Amino acid sequence: MKKIAVFTSGGDSPGMNACIRAVVRTAIYKGLEVYGISRGYEGMIDGDIKRMHSHSVSNIVQRGGTILKSARSMEFRTPEGRKKAYDNLTKLGIEGIVAIGGDGTFTGAKVFFEEFGIPTIGCPGTIDNDLYGTDYTIGFDTAVNTALEAIDKIRDTAAAHDRIFFIEVMGRDAGFIAVESGIGGGAEFVMVPETKTDLNNVVKSLKNLRKTKTSSIIVVAEGDDEGNAETIMKKVKEKIKDSHKEFKVTTLGHIQRGGNPTARDRVLASRCGMAAVEGLLLGHQYHMAGVMNQEVVYTPFADCIGKTKPLIKDHLKLIEILSI
Known part of the structure; x- marks a missing residue:
């Protein structure tokens, strides 16, 4: 050759x-x-x-x-x-x-x-x-660290305002980015395509967490079976029905592909x-x-x-x- x-x-x-x-x-x-x-x-x-x-x-x-x-x-x-x-x-x-x-x-x-x-x-x-x-x-490692940096910053504002944030990361068919950035970022929940999401259990856990935590981070892989972060946030918000709690969504998108x-x-x-x-x-x-x-x-x-x-x-x- x-x-x-x-x-x-x-x-x-x-x-x-x-x-x-x-x-x-x-x-x-x-x-x-x-x-x-x-x-x-x-x-x-x-x-x-x-x-x-x-x-x-x-x-x-x-x-x-x-x-x-x-x-x-x-x-x-x-x-x-x-x-x-x-x-x-x-x-x-x-x-x-x-x-x-x-x-x-x-x-x-x-x-x-x-x-x-x-x-x-x-x-x-x-x-x-x-x-x-x-x-x-x-x-992969760069994408996880990019997502993690964003999660860290979002957690600051989530804690400042007692908010629940749903953060969407890439992963149409695989949840590797969601899992590793979720662990590194201290997320309360991670939703991935590989496992079925039980929203009733998520709602129950969020209600219990309110006794010890004022804010929460939920990392959602874009291919989760319950939908994207925006869709899941609306479903959870409807089930919790807490007028005093703010729910926010951040979609990280293609920033995960770029960077050094x-x-x-x-x-x-x-x-x-x-x-x-x-x-x-x-x-x-x-x-x-x-x-x-x-x-x-x-x-x-x-x-x-x-x-x-x-x-x-x-x-x-x-x-x-x-x-x-």
């Missing part, structure tokens, strides 16, 4: 640039030519592919977002679109790909490999931490980027490079996108115990 390419796809996550940097410099260190594909699969179809050098990734390890940009591609979902992408890669003699993204990115990579046989190694770039085959994903990556995310991204290049040279063909128990592991794409990564059960119990 002499030439490889790297791209980012799907939602951006802090640390993607650190991963790109590691891929480019590891490839050069190993004597490979490396190309950057702009705008993910869309750029692959459009031929937006450029040679990268060591200086191409200077001064980016600390930056959020992705210098290669990201885009969702409907055309890549068609056989014709994938054929265009393949033709553009073969024109440049590209023999291997590093794909930085989440389950959608890896689903596309799996189909692309099955059709055209270009080896692809994935790096887990998503704030959701929902990929099987790695303890943590690139961007934490040291943990930069190190994880760098390790995964290096492992991806080494994986291609070792002969891995459609795997994700992750880190489990401090060791680099390679997991087939089929497992990464087909198996559910569970929450740590002790974390949910911890929230219940610490909220009294």
Whole structure:
């Protein structure tokens, strides 16, 4: 293998640039030519592919977002679109790909490999931490700390005004951000997609907590079965019917995607980027490079996108115990 390419796809996550940097410099260190594909699969179809050098990734390890940009591609979902992408890669003699993204990115990579046989190694770039085959994903730690900083500030005003705050964090299908930021932020309740929310129990507990606490923080993952934070707040408010208690909602939204990556995310991204290049040279063909128990592991794409990564059960119990 002499030439490889790297791209980012799907939602951006802090640390993607650190991963790109590691891929480019590891490839050069190993004597490979490396190309950057702009705008993910869309750029692959459009031929937006450029040679990268060591200086191409200077001064980016600390930056959020992705210098290669990201885009969702409907055309890549068609056989014709994938054929265009393949033709553009073969024109440049590209023999291997590093794909930085989440389950959608890896689903596309799996189909692309099955059709055209270009080896692809994935790096887990998503704030959701929902990929099987790695303890943590690139961007998760930064997203949790961003959410935690907001929760700390909201708690100050909640305590000052004796308010109940419902704080919505990202997590359409997974509650990892909600759980870890909830524990770190001392939330009284955390609501996640993985477990059924019992609003009657929440209301009962809030009434009991009023005996010892004047304010409460409830962290809601956007994909909770009872709805988003605004919807849940209205349901709870209707059940409590306390005219003296103020209920507020804060939706953190896309601030969780941005910002300078934490040291943990930069190190994880760098390790995964290096492992991806080494994986291609070792002969891995459609795997994700992750880190489990401090060791680099390679997991087939089929497992990464087909198996559910569970929450740590002790974390949910911890929230219940610490909220009294």
